[in-house]
Amino acid sequence: MTKPTMKVLVTGAAGQICYSLIGMIASGQMLGFDQPIILHLLEVPVAMDALKGVCMEITDSAYPLVKKVVATSDYQEAFTDIDVCIMVGAMPRKDGMERKDLLEKNASIFKGQGEALEKYSKKSVKVLVVGNPANTNCLIAKTYAPSIPAENFSALTRLDHNRAKAQVADRLGVNVSDVHNVTIWGNHSSTQYPDVSHGYVTINGEKKSITEAVNDDAWLKGDFISTVQKRGAAVIAARKLSSATSAAKAIVDHVHDWVLGTPEGEWVSMAIPSDGSYGIPEGVIYSFPVTCKDGVVTIVQGLKIDDFSRNKMEVTDKELREEKQLALN
Ligand code: NAX
Numbered sequence: 001m002t003k004p005t006m007k008v009l010v011t012g013a014a015g016q017i018c019y020s021l022i023g024m025i026a027s028g029q030m031l032g033f034d035q036p037i038i039l040h041l042l043e044v045p046v047a048m049d050a051l052k053g054v055c056m057e058i059t060d061s062a063y064p065l066v067k068k069v070v071a072t073s074d075y076q077e078a079f080t081d082i083d084v085c086i087m088v089g090a091m092p093r094k095d096g097m098e099r100k101d102l103l104e105k106n107a108s109i110f111k112g113q114g115e116a117l118e119k120y121s122k123k124s125v126k127v128l129v130v131g132n133p134a135n136t137n138c139l140i141a142k143t144y145a146p147s148i149p150a151e152n153f154s155a156l157t158r159l160d161h162n163r164a165k166a167q168v169a170d171r172l173g174v175n176v177s178d179v180h181n182v183t184i185w186g187n188h189s190s191t192q193y194p195d196v197s198h199g200y201v202t203i204n205g206e207k208k209s210i211t212e213a214v215n216d217d218a219w220l221k222g223d224f225i226s227t228v229q230k231r232g233a234a235v236i237a238a239r240k241l242s243s244a245t246s247a248a249k250a251i252v253d254h255v256h257d258w259v260l261g262t263p264e265g266e267w268v269s270m271a272i273p274s275d276g277s278y279g280i281p282e283g284v285i286y287s288f289p290v291t292c293k294d295g296v297v298t299i300v301q302g303l304k305i306d307d308f309s310r311n312k313m314e315v316t317d318k319e320l321r322e323e324k325q326l327a328l329n
Pocket residue numbers: 011012013014015016017018042043044047088089090091092109129130131132133134155156157158159160188232242243244247
């Protein structure tokens with residue numbers, strides 16, 4: 001039997017992340033290879049010509065799962081009855097722009113799009129914010145869509161999570177699929193805290209904690225953390241453009257696991273509204289270790305937090321509260 005069609009909105013659809021992302025979604029990698037979809041693609045009016053080209057390529061790719069494509073710059077058309085909302089479009093930081101200005105500009109975009117979610121979307125819509133500053137943009141969208149449950153909002157830290165796994169795999173000479181349960185805490189920014197202290201690797205069929213397998217505390221508490229924190233900047237320095245294909249893959253991983261579930265015993269990182277877990281007070285969108293089942297996200301509880309971790313978790317929490325203040329003012 002064919003599944004009911006799902007409507008997926010992608011904003012910033014003519015941008016570089018979406019150029020990688022849309023094909024992955026259309027092929028079934030995100031929602032399943034048996035899931036028919038209608039794609040809603042939102043852009044600003046000046047980018048509509050470029051978006052036309054993207055649409056031609058979707059047509060020419062002949063994806064059997066794509067039932068229809070709606071390309072628009074109209075919020076009502078874009079947000080009506082959607083099941084999944086991937087917010088990639090955002091105002092980029094320009095030369096000479098203060099962080100405060102960037103936060104303000106984006107706050108106005110995400111206020112408008114939050115209002116559109118409130119007005120036109122299904123109450124069950126799952127929202128993923130990618131456009132930076134992702135956590136705070138997500139908070140703004142959530143604020144302006146009060147009738148959509150808070151647990152339907154998330155921001156992307158899966159790219160950081162994947163980067164952390166890949167760094168450990170590379171260091172140990174194992175496959176990324178052998179690295180489990182790393183955590184990204186906090187903000188998708190350079191204050192994020194990539195934490196492997198609860199993770200493990202499988203080497204020759206044997207489970208070992210990452211800390212024991214790596215056996216180099218100085219690296220784990222030093223270069224490893226800063227490499228993951230600054231990886232986005234390193235990609236920009238090399239490519240002269242920010243991460244795109246790895247961001248698209250992370251978006252697909254995030255939504256896939258949210259909708260279809262995380263494997264038994266495995267957790268991933270998602271930035272979600274804090275519920276007070278691990279002493280992070282409510283009011284910010286904070287990245288936690290989570291599991292997903294039947295579309296419900298649950299924060300992994302009971303992990304031991306030492307002083308080193310506590311300090312790093314507080315630094316990134318403080319930054320999120322400052323961002324919130326700037327954005328809301
Ligand atoms: P691009 O500049 O290539 O594309 C952004 C697109 O968004 C443009 O086509 C623009 O016209 C459109 N846009 C702008 N305002 C819009 C609005 N109000 N409604 C709809 N569309 C709008 O950027 P790209 O490289 O695709 O990156 C997009 C965003 O993702 C940036 O904010 C970037 O910083 C952020 N990232 C977030 C990551 C994360 O892990 N959370 C990682 C990758 C990326 O850096």
